[in-house]
Amino acid sequence: MLLYDRVVQVAVGEAGATGTAVSGLRCGFQVKKTEDSKENEVRLTVYNASDTTRAALERVANRVTISAGYAASGPQLLAVGDILSGVTDFGMPDLVTSVEAADAGTALRTARASVSYRAGTPARKMVDDLVARLEVDRPEYQIDLEGSFTSGWAFAGKVRDGLDQLAARFGFSWSIQNNALQITKAREPSPRQAVFLSADTGMIGVPSLLDDVRTSDEQSADAKKAGKAPKNETALQERLRLRRMEKPGLRVRSLLNPALVPGDPVLIRSLYRGDKACRILNVVHRGDTHSQEWYSEIECVEY
Secondary structure, three states: OOOOOEEEEEEEEOOOOOOEEEOOOOEEEEEEEEOOOOOOEEEEEEEOOOHHHHHHHHOOOOEEEEEEEEOOOEEEEEEEEEEEEEEEEOOOOOOEEEEEEEOOHHHHHHOEEEEEEOOOOOHHHHHHHHHHHHOOEOOOOOOOOOOOOOOOEEEEEEHHHHHHHHHHHHOEEEEEEOOEEEEEEOOOOOOOOOEEEOHHHOEEEEEEEEOOOOOHHHHHHHHOOOOOOOOOHHHHHHHHHHHHOOOOEEEEEEEOOOOOOOOOEEEEEEOOOEEEEEEEEEEEEEEEOOOOOEEEEEEEEEO
């Protein structure tokens, strides 16, 4: 497997437009993705961009797309984000533009709904109606959304909170990955083909054990049980309950691999850990075209 000769492609512009291509410049990035409804975080640094490119990178709500990989296989889509802030440091000798963005950030922060359904309305109908308000890519669901509320359901508020409530009730997980909706059964991986990680395919070192597979937010919520209840208590407590039931977890580092996506399966082969079939909980991608930083780190659990 040829994992050298790094390549990065960046595009920025209005959502739905082709955008301005950024090429031939030093770029650095950090992308944090999770399998839950929390926004994926995108941080991008571009050096010595033109006036036009800097203006596009500094415009709030513009969309930035990062593709990265290797010359032999070409770049793969790594991250999509709506720009939350962009600023340029005019210190010499380099002009450094720093961008913070969130995957589907505009929709997740602003999309609202006020809906009500009579008893017996299919779960699929309710989910479809809420997802339509997000205006994200909607591939076919890979699970059967079955069930209904026996006494109906009404909701008014942010769409993401409504989807969290439905997820807790009907046993699915949802997230936005690269501006596309992903829905899977709770605690089960997506049906996509597993990524194979071993020393031969870019894994670095030996996988380490996770002491706690809950996210930091979930751990904090557990620690504050005796205090004020969270705004969306039902959904959060259901997620916590499922996390406590998870099997042992692993933390694995590899050379940069955009195919590592939260919710997807990964097969890990290690001399000391053996073969482990896992579901990815979260991933952090870090890279810089002009430094040694070029890796992905996942946290995952067996299934």
